[in-house]
Structure formats: structure tokens, C-alpha cells
Amino acid sequence: MEEIRRMEPIEGIHGLPEQVSAEQFAPSAFSRNRKKLMMWIFIISDALLFGSFLAVYTFERFISPSWPDRWKIFEPGYLAVMTVVLLSSSTFMAVAVEGLKQGKNRRFGFFYAVTILCGIVFLAMQAHEWAHFIGLGARLNTNPWGVPLFSGLFFMITGFHGFHVLTGVLILSFIGVLKLMGKVSDETIELAGMYWSFVDLVWVFILAVIYLL
Amino acid sequence: MENLGSHTQEPIVSPKTFILVWVLLMILTGFEIFAAYKGIPWKNELILALMLAQAYLVSFYFMHLRFEKFPLILSVVLGVLLTVGLLCALIIWDGIHIIQLSR
Amino acid sequence: MTVDKQVERHHKIPGFWQHYIFSTNHKVIGIQYLITAFASALIAAGMAMLIRLEIAWPEHSWPILGTLFPGAFPGGVMRPEVYAALFTMHGTLMVFFFLSAALVGGFGNFLIPLQIGADDMAFPFLNMLSYWVYLTGLLVMLSSFFFSPGGPASAGWTSYPPLSALKTAIAGSDWGQSFWIVGMAFFIISFTMGGLNFVTTVLSMRTRGMHMMRLPLTTWALFTTAAVGILAFPALTAAVVMLFLDRHFGTSFFLPSGLYVAGKLLPNKGGSPLLWQHLFWFLGHPEVYIVMLPAMGFTSDILSTFCRKPIFGYPAMVGSILAIGSLSFIVWGHHMFVSGMNPYLGLFFDITTLIIAVPSAIKTFNWMATLWEAKIQLRTPMLFALAFVSLFVTGGLSGIFLAMAPADIQLHDTYFVISHFHFIMAGASLFGIFAATNFWFPKMFGRMMNETLGKFHFWITFITYYCTFFPMMFLGLHGEMRRLYDPVQYYTMFKSLQPINVFISINAFALGAAQLVFVFNFFWSMLRGEKASANPWNANGLEWTLSSPLPYENWEGNSPEVQRWPYDYSYPGAAKDYLPQVVPEQAAAGNY
Numbered sequence: 056m057e058e059i060r061r062m063e064p065i066e067g068i069h070g071l072p073e074q075v076s077a078e079q080f081a082p083s084a085f086s087r088n089r090k091k092l093m094m095w096i097f098i099i100s101d102a103l104l105f106g107s108f109l110a111v112y113t114f115e116r117f118i119s120p121s122w123p124d125r126w127k128i129f130e131p132g133y134l135a136v137m138t139v140v141l142l143s144s145s146t147f148m149a150v151a152v153e154g155l156k157q158g159k160n161r162r163f164g165f166f167y168a169v170t171i172l173c174g175i176v177f178l179a180m181q182a183h184e185w186a187h188f189i190g191l192g193a194r195l196n197t198n199p200w201g202v203p204l205f206s207g208l209f210f211m212i213t214g215f216h217g218f219h220v221l222t223g224v225l226i227l228s229f230i231g232v233l234k235l236m237g238k239v240s241d242e243t244i245e246l247a248g249m250y251w252s253f254v255d256l257v258w259v260f261i262l263a264v265i266y267l268l
Numbered sequence: 269m270e271n272l273g274s275h276t277q278e279p280i281v282s283p284k285t286f287i288l289v290w291v292l293l294m295i296l297t298g299f300e301i302f303a304a305y306k307g308i309p310w311k312n313e314l315i316l317a318l319m320l321a322q323a324y325l326v327s328f329y330f331m332h333l334r335f336e337k338f339p340l341i342l343s344v345v346l347g348v349l350l351t352v353g354l355l356c357a358l359i360i361w362d363g364i365h366i367i368q369l370s371r
Numbered sequence: 372m373t374v375d376k377q378v379e380r381h382h383k384i385p386g387f388w389q390h391y392i393f394s395t396n397h398k399v400i401g402i403q404y405l406i407t408a409f410a411s412a413l414i415a416a417g418m419a420m421l422i423r424l425e426i427a428w429p430e431h432s433w434p435i436l437g438t439l440f441p442g443a444f445p446g447g448v449m450r451p452e453v454y455a456a457l458f459t460m461h462g463t464l465m466v467f468f469f470l471s472a473a474l475v476g477g478f479g480n481f482l483i484p485l486q487i488g489a490d491d492m493a494f495p496f497l498n499m500l501s502y503w504v505y506l507t508g509l510l511v512m513l514s515s516f517f518f519s520p521g522g523p524a525s526a527g528w529t530s531y532p533p534l535s536a537l538k539t540a541i542a543g544s545d546w547g548q549s550f551w552i553v554g555m556a557f558f559i560i561s562f563t564m565g566g567l568n569f570v571t572t573v574l575s576m577r578t579r580g581m582h583m584m585r586l587p588l589t590t591w592a593l594f595t596t597a598a599v600g601i602l603a604f605p606a607l608t609a610a611v612v613m614l615f616l617d618r619h620f621g622t623s624f625f626l627p628s629g630l631y632v633a634g635k636l637l638p639n640k641g642g643s644p645l646l647w648q649h650l651f652w653f654l655g656h657p658e659v660y661i662v663m664l665p666a667m668g669f670t671s672d673i674l675s676t677f678c679r680k681p682i683f684g685y686p687a688m689v690g691s692i693l694a695i696g697s698l699s700f701i702v703w704g705h706h707m708f709v710s711g712m713n714p715y716l717g718l719f720f721d722i723t724t725l726i727i728a729v730p731s732a733i734k735t736f737n738w739m740a741t742l743w744e745a746k747i748q749l750r751t752p753m754l755f756a757l758a759f760v761s762l763f764v765t766g767g768l769s770g771i772f773l774a775m776a777p778a779d780i781q782l783h784d785t786y787f788v789i790s791h792f793h794f795i796m797a798g799a800s801l802f803g804i805f806a807a808t809n810f811w812f813p814k815m816f817g818r819m820m821n822e823t824l825g826k827f828h829f830w831i832t833f834i835t836y837y838c839t840f841f842p843m844m845f846l847g848l849h850g851e852m853r854r855l856y857d858p859v860q861y862y863t864m865f866k867s868l869q870p871i872n873v874f875i876s877i878n879a880f881a882l883g884a885a886q887l888v889f890v891f892n893f894f895w896s897m898l899r900g901e902k903a904s905a906n907p908w909n910a911n912g913l914e915w916t917l918s919s920p921l922p923y924e925n926w927e928g929n930s931p932e933v934q935r936w937p938y939d940y941s942y943p944g945a946a947k948d949y950l951p952q953v954v955p956e957q958a959a960a961g962n963y
């Protein structure tokens with residue numbers, strides 16, 4: 056039993072290699088990489104969750120007689136900085152992954168660290184924004200603008216997004232440590248990068264639908 | 269074992285491309301927030317268009333959707349956009365009716 | 372490297388815990404799912420018996436029940452809250468934890484890798500996790516009977532707010548509804564993990580020569596089902612999260628202004644209960660196809676096998692599976708015709724719903740054409756598959772009545788709807804599960820299910836099923852509403868219909884009892900059944916080229932090469948009347 060264990064590939068908890076030689080399978084547009092495919096499908100389902108939330112937001116907004124003016128609550132400058140931080144972090148991540156693929160480890164390390172840093176900055180900014188929002192009197196079930204739905208939806212949707220950023224930061228840090236120990240494949244890092252960019256993608260929609268429209 | 273399942277056939281993207289995409293994203297963001305803040309005419313349509321442009325850049329470049337094969341691109345884009353679009357469109361259609369009734 | 376892998380594999384049969392309990396092997400997980408799902412079906416069926424008892428003899432005192440469950444049946448009479456809790460849990464357990472779990476988790480896991488020629492699912496560990504999360508969800512649901520102070524959820528399997536969103540609305544809305552939400556959350560997570568796995572597996576792990584158009588229809592259906600689930604479940608996730616916030620944090624997503632409970636005005640403001648209905652049915656309708664499509668797939672394969680004929684119109688079958696899968700996303704509003712929804716939107720849903728009858732009809736006609744002039748072998752799986760077609764037609768035609776909004780205004784929330792979906796969703800899928808269990812049993816346990824017991828079970832089930840659910844159509848046409856605790860005392864106009872209810876209940880008890888035959892047959896055959904050969908039905912799929920019961924590792928690294936589609940029965944010029952998928956063209960006339 057001991058000996059067999061050692062034969063297993065690193066991620067094969069189950070005793071089957073993740074990728075038995077590729078020629079064994081019928082060629083398909085989807086078969087290039089199994090893990091990546093699954094990541095895409097996961098992203099679709101997560102995107103649909105946020106899609107449903109934003110659809111709900113729009114619906115509730117349509118059935119409310121009025122909706123608060125967002126510029127009385129949020130600062131355009133602050134919002135712009137938040138967006139820039141998140142979009143940049145996703146750029147850094149892409150550059151880092153590219154560096155990794157080309158074997159430029161120093162470039163990878165630098166940009167990867169900056170990515171995580173940006174994520175933390177974004178989280179801090181969001182926490183500050185929530186504090187500001189709560190300070191104005193907004194709660195899940197009431198707010199000073201007379202549309203309790205607005206603050207409820209705001210907390211729920213940005214909270215869900217923030218939670219995704221947080222998990223992203225944790226995953227990236229964890230993988231980063233594993234990478235330092237040499238225990239993680241390039242592919243896993245690439246997948247983490249996909250997830251990170253996805254979190255960014257969601258923000259693009261949240262920004263437009265909740266803050267700007 | 270490290271490269272089991274890794275696949276390096278993907279074309280290499282130069283940092284220049286990423287910088288260009290980043291610059292574009294910044295411009296789009298700036299314009300979007302400006303439009304919303306100043307409340308220019310057609311602002312909602314504009315914001316939605318800019319939002320989609322940003323989403324395109326992020327998903328196609330940063331998430332490398334551009335390098336996937338066409339059927340996958342189609343499934344991802346259609347799967348998400350159609351499903352959310354339908355959900356949105358149909359329940360908002362109903363929402364408009366609800367608000368009309370309550371007036 | 373490949374070589375020593377193979378050598379290595381022969382030693383890989385793990386110990387008891389890893390083999391049977393925390394297994395990552397798709398076959399074991401499939402059987403775990405199946406047996407757990409059957410267990411929850413038995414529990415839910417027991418609830419149905421109590422429900423029928425109450426409807427046929429409302430508020431009658433049953434001393435035995437009074438002694439058995441003094442809390443729920445004080446003085447032997449069922450409390451109304453218990454009745455509501457029973458139909459809620461019956462629906463939830465049956466739809467999600469039995470039908471979906473057995474079809475997708477059970478047969479999906481068991482069959483997909485076998486039929487595409489893969490050694491396992493793409494992500495076996497995720498697969499194992501999916502089962503354990505499902506089991507947790509089931510246990511949470513069931514525990515609400517014991518640990519929830521007000522009893523289990525009571526707002527129906529659809530959990531419409533405000534009833535489900537206001538903790539004080541009924542006893543079950545208090546803790547029970549929270550249990551329901553948590554249980555459903557587990558189920559959704561488990562289903563999503565399974566779905567990810569299935570879609571990835573079918574897309575990327577097919578063996579050489581297994582093009583998409585050579586997949587058995589079972590796999591096509593399971594694949595579409597998984598994809599539909601992935602696209603549809605997130606809406607329910609969102610809805611469930613919001614319901615939770617409404618209940619525990621005072622938000623008003625689903626609660627409109629001006630609600631009074633017990634004479635007190637609630638502070639909630641601005642939400643809409645219609646939103647829940649939209650989100651729930653956005654999942655809910657695809658969900659009914661999630662349990663329908665796999666059963667359609669089984670039926671196609673089983674009909675073809677026992678007709679010894681190729682399935683008629685394979686491309687049209689695939690097309691209609693995909694059409695049904697995609698159309699199912701734009702018909703959900705037909706559950707809301709009387710909700711006060713925008714009438715133009717109602718018209719839209721009316722039309723899309725009628726359109727979905729077209730691919731359904733295509734499938735039915737193709738099954739008919741497969742049966743046409745065939746030498747039909749009436750074995751147990753075949754009987755169940757034929758009954759599937761019958762139930763599907765009965766249920767589908769009643770669906771067309773319901774799809775027309777003007778008719779639905781009369782029929783909505785009556786027993787007509789109950790009848791409709793018990794034929795099409797519950798019944799047809801149930802018969803599909805029975806057919807598949809009988810058909811693939813030899814692959815699972817290496818023994819045949821007993822044919823005599825199987826036929827006995829079939830005929831009793833089939834006859835009592837029709838006798839139970841068909842009369843409900845008449846109740847519904849006369850306007851008798853569903854979910855009535857006491858249809859006699861409070862609704863005197865239904866008094867004359869009560870004999871029908873008694874007739875239904877008696878048949879329901881017979882139906883319930885007949886299922887014990889199946890349970891007995893299942894376990895008895897598992898231990899004592901006649902030993903099965905590798906291919907007892909002379910079928911063509913890849914799974915039949917392996918021994919019965921299946922080896923621990925499907926192909927031990929030597930994946931088969933697929934040469935043809937799985938429906939070459941009575942192939943002209945071939946020596947036998949079936950040609951397994953691995954037989955090359957040149958060899959067709961020879962040994963096979």
C-alpha cells in the first residue's frame with residue numbers, strides 16, 4: 056500500500072492520473088484541458104448566481120416607486136479608485152501568469168505579490184465604504200432614503216462579491232505559499248488567475264448596475 | 269508529474285498587449301463614471317455598452333477566453349448572456365406591470 | 372510509463388472504508404446515491420400514505436396513529452399543521468432527494484463513465500464530496516422532524532412567501548423553513564458539484580471513436596440534464612439566500628408593504644412575492660425536465676434493446692433532447708398564470724409552453740416508430756419503459772390543457788395539476804428509474820433481478836398508479852383544490868366528490884404496498900439472484916462488454932475503441948442480432 060501511494064500524481068487523491076495520455080480520448084473542442092474546462096463551467100454557474108442577483112436588483116428597482124440617488128451616497132472618485140485597483144490587479148495577475156508560462160520566475164513573483172496586495176487594498180476600501188454607508192444610517196432592512204430594498208440589495212450583492220474577493224485573496228496566498236515550496240503546478244496557478252479575473256469581471260457588472268445606472 | 273495536464277500550445281501574449289488592455293479599461297472606466305456622474309444624455313445605454321466592452325476585455329484577454337476554441341467561447345458567452353438576459357428581460361417585463369398596477 | 376501504471380492498477384483495490392464508504396469510484400458512488408435516494412423515497416412514500424389517509428377520511432380518529440405519534444395525531448386525529456408539513460416534505464424529498472438524486476446522482480454516476488468508455492469521472496474526489504454533501508442535505512431535511520420546534524417546513528415544496536418568509540405565519544415557518552433552506556443549500560451545492568463533473572466528463576473523456584453522435588441517448592440525456600442543472604440552479608441559490616435574509620435579517624425582498632400578521636402591521640416594505648415565484652420556477656421548470664430527460668434516455672435505450680431494432684430517428688432524438696433542455700428555460704411563467712402576472716407575458720409563456728410539446732411529441736413518435744413491427748421482448752425493464760411512454764403521453768396531454776392560460780385559470784392549484792405532474796414528472800421518472808434499475812442491475816451487482824417478482828411489481832404498480840392519479844383529473848375539473856386538509860367539512864361543494872377520494876386513497880395504499888415488493892426484490896436479488904452473464908440482454912453499449920458485476924476499474928487502462936453507434940440491432944448481414952459498439956465493420960459478419 057505504501058509503495059502504491061507514492062506512485063500517485065500529486066493531485067490524484069483518487070489513484071487515477073488526472074490526465075491519461077491525451078490521445079486516448081476522442082478529439083473534441085473541449086478536451087484540451089479537463090481542469091480548465093471545469094473551471095469554465097464553474098465560472099458559468101457562479102456568473103449566473105451574480106446574474107440572478109443583478110436581475111433581482113433590477114426587478115426590485117423597477118417595482119419601487121423611487122430609487123435613491125447614488126451620488127448622494129458614494130463618491131465618484133473613491134469608486135474610480137476601487138475599480139482601478141481591482142482592474143489593475145487582474146492585469147497584474149495576467150502578466151504574472153504569462154511570466155510563469157515563459158519561465159520568468161522573478162517577473163511572476165513580483166506581479167503575483169502585487170496582485171494579492173491589490174486584492175487586499177480593494178477589500179480595505181470596500182470595508183471603508185461599508186462603514187461609510189452604515190454611518191449614513193443604512194441597514195439591511197432600513198435606510199434614510201425610504202427604500203429599504205436598496206440597502207438590503209447593496210449589502211447582499213457587494214457582500215457576496217467581497218466574499219469572492221476574500222476567498223480569491225486567500226486562495227492566491229495559499230497557492231503562493233505552495234509555489235514557494237514547489238508543490239503546485241503552473242496550471243493550478245493559471246486556474247486561480249482565471250478565478251481572480253472572474254471576480255474582477257463581476258465587479259464590472261456590479262459597478263454599472265448598482266452604482267452607475 | 270508537474271506538467272501532467274499542462275498545455276503550452278497557447279500563444280504567448282506580450283506584456284504590451286496587457287498594458288494596452290489595461291489602458292483601454294482605464295479609459296472605459298473613467299468615461300463610464302464620468303457619464304454617470306454628469307448624467308449626460310443616453311447615459312444608461314452608454315453605461316451598459318461600456319460595461320459590456322469592459323467585460324469583453326476582461327474575459328477575452330485576462331481570462332484567455334480568446335484562446336479557447338470556438339465552441340467553448342460560444343457556450344460560455346451564450347450560456348451566461350442568454351440565461352441572465354432572459355431572466356432579466358422576462359421578470360422586468362413583469363415588474364413593469366406590477367408598478368403600473370400599483371400606480 | 373503507461374505500462375507500469377497498468378501493473379500498478381491491479382493492486383489498487385482499497386480496503387473496506389475506502390471501497391464502500393468514502394469511495395471515489397464512480398460505480399460505488401452511483402450505488403450509494405441510488406440506495407440513499409430509494410431510502411428517501413420510501414420515507415416520502417410513507418408520508419404520502421398519511422396524506423391520503425387524511426384526505427379520504429378527513430379528521431377521522433385512528434387510535435394506532437394516536438399511540439404511535441401522540442404529538443402529531445392527538446387523539447388519533449392528524450393536526451392540520453402536520454398535514455401541511457407532510458405534503459411539503461413529501462414534495463421536497465421526492466422531487467429533489469429522490470428523483471433528481473437517483474437519476475442524476477445514481478444512474479448518472481454509474482452509467483456515464485461506462486457508456487463513454489472512461490475509467491472514472493473527471494474529478495472523482497469532487498464526486499465523492501457531492502454524495503456526502505447530498506447526504507448531509509438529506510439528513511438536515513429529515514432532522515427537521517425531530518429537532519425543529521414547530522415541525523418541518525410547511526409552505527409546500529415551492530415554499531412561496533409570504534408564508535415561508537414570515538416566521539410567525541404557521542408553525543412550520545419558524546424553524547422548519549430554516550431547516551428547509553439549509554437542506555436545499557446542501558442539495559444545490561451537491562448537484563452543482565455533480566453537474567460540473569458530468570459535463571466535463573462527457574465533453575473531455577470520451578474514448579477513441581466515441582463521437583458525440585455515437586453516444587447512447589442515456590448519456591446524451593444525462594449530459595443535457597447536468598448542463599441544464601448548472602444553468603438553472605443558481606437562480607434558486609439566489610432566491611434561497613434572499614429568503615434566508617428576509618426571514619432572519621428583516622429584509623423585504625419577497626415581502627410587500629402592508630402585510631398584517633395576527634392583527635399587527637409588519638414593518639416590511641416594497642418587496643414582491645412574485646419575485647420568489649419567478650426565481651423558483653426559473654429553476655423549477657428546468658428541474659422537472661432534469662428528472663424527465665434521464666428517464667427519456669433510459670427509455671430510448673431500453674426500447675431499442677428489447678425491440679431488437681435501432682432507435683428510430685437518433686438525430687431527431689438528440690435534437691429534441693437539446694430542444695427540450697433549452698426551451699425549458701423560457702416556459703417557467705406557466706406556473707404563474709394566475710399570479711397577477713403581466714398578461715402579455717402570460718401570452719408569451721403560453722406560446723413557449725405549447726411549443727415544448729413539439730420536441731416531446733417528436734420523442735413519443737420516435738418511440739412509437741421504434742416499436743413498430745418489432746419483435747418485442749416483454750421483459751421487466753421493457754414493461755416499465757413502455758409504461759413510461761404511456762404515462763408520458765397522459766401527463767403531456769394534460770400539460771397542454773394547463774398550458775392554455777384561460778383553461779389554467781380554472782385548473783390552477785387543483786387536483787388536475789397534481790394529476791398532471793404525478794403522471795409526467797413523478798410517474799414517468801419513477802417508471803424510468805424502475806426500468807433502469809431492472810436493466811442495469813446485473814451490472815451493479817452481478818445478478819439478475821427476479822423476473823416474476825419484477826412483473827408482479829410492474830402490473831400492480833402500473834394499474835394502481837393509473838387508478839390513483841387518473842381520477843384526480845376529475846376532481847380537478849370540478850375545481851377541488853390541492854392541499855386541502857379537510858375537503859368535506861369546510862368545502863361542502865366537494866362532498867359529493869368524496870367517494871373518488873376514497874377510491875384514490877385505497878389505490879394509493881395498494882401502490883405503496885407494491886413498492887415493498889420492489890424493495891424485497893432489490894435486496895433479495897442482490898444476494899440471491901440468478902448470476903448474470905456479462906451481457907444478459909444482448910445489448911450494444913460499452914458497459915455490456917465488461918464483466919458482471921463490473922471490475923473495480925472499468926478498463927484498467929485499456930480503453931476500448933468505439934466503431935459504431937450503440938443501436939446496431941438486427942444489422943443486415945451480421946451473424947447475431949446485435950453488434951456491440953466495439954465491433955469493427957469487417958468483423959460484423961463474423962463472430963458477432
Ligand code: HEM
Pocket residue numbers: 529659660662663705706724725727728731767768769770771772773774775779782783784788791792795796797
Ligand atoms: C407537454 C409538455 C408540458 C406542458 C405543456 C406542461 C404544462 C404545465 C403547466 C401549464 C403547469 C402549471 C399548472 C398550474 O399550476 O396551474 C404545469 C405544472 C407542472 N408540470 Fe408540467 N407541462 C409539461 C410537461 C411537464 C413535464 C415533462 C414535467 C416533469 C417532468 C412537468 C412537471 C410539472 C410539475 C411538477 C408541475 C406542478 C408544479 C406545482 O405546482 O407544484 N410538466 N405543467
Ligand SMILES: [Cu+2]
Pocket residue numbers: 655656659702703705706
Ligand atoms: Cu413547468
